[in-house]
Amino acid sequence: MDAAYRRKVVVHTVDARCLGRTVDIRVFIPTIDPTVDDQPIANDVPLPIVYVQDGQHWFMYGRAATIAQRLISERAVRPFRLVGIDVHLPTRLAEYHPEGERNAAYRRFFFEELLPAVEARYALPTRGLKRVYGGDSLGGTVSFDLALDRPDLCQGLISLSTAFVPPLMTRLKALQPAAVQHLSVFQSVGQDETHVDTRLGTLDFVAMNRAARDLLRQKGIAVHYVERPGSHTWGAWQTILPDSLRHFFAL
DSSP: OTTTTOOEEEEEEEEETTTTEEEEEEEEEOOSBTTTBOOOOOTTSOOOEEEESSHHHHHHTSOHHHHHHHHHHTTSBOOOEEEEEOOOGGGHHHHHSTTOTTHHHHHHIIIIIIHHHHHHHSOOOSSSOOEEEEEETHHHHHHHHHHHHOGGGOOEEEEESOOOOHHHHHHHHTOOHHHHTTOEEEEEEETTTTSEEETTEEEOHHHHHHHHHHHHHHTTOEEEEEEESOOSSHHHHHHHHHHHHHHHHBO
8 A cells, every 4th residue: 555655744743841851753745646746845835734643653554644645546535635743752741631730731732832833834724624633542631631621722633542542531521512522533442442551551442432422412413423343452453544634634
């Protein structure tokens, strides 16, 4: 698939003063059909952006850029850009977990430094679908928190085995439906994820995701829920990525 669907990925470095370090981001630049014309779509052409946490994992293990280019080339989806925010593994828990000591700083970084840096370079549409946030496990947790921080800036979420930890569930329960009813959520979890060993202990991701699905729907949020055989690994998440991208960008 890689040879037939050549994809362009560029790397930028963002000065994250909120975090006291730099952050690398990977940007997938779509081409309409690389088998015929390998000229990427220009940066000033407005396209929606999918922002994903654990960026290097989405691009390396999830093969997200290759999958995206295949779908675009086959006219299964309309073009979009994909921005992977590389994770700093030593501080992942502290930055992604709602109660982590660096979580507030990470969320400031996202809105005050990351979005302005990316969107000064890559044009967004002026209306309609502009931004989708995506994440797996704790990356999904922080993606939900970011969407709830500024629901006016986000229209959709790709949730792959999100860790719906108690602080996030408490926040979801307190939601005012009018603020979030425009959100669309693609939510998936593997049926084998009932006893997953994590740094937070052994978690039942199936039970967490079922409870979150029901709560989100109660709040009037459109949830496309997928539960099928699979474990808490990129081997399982990679197989669901095409469906998640079709959900938001199908022609």
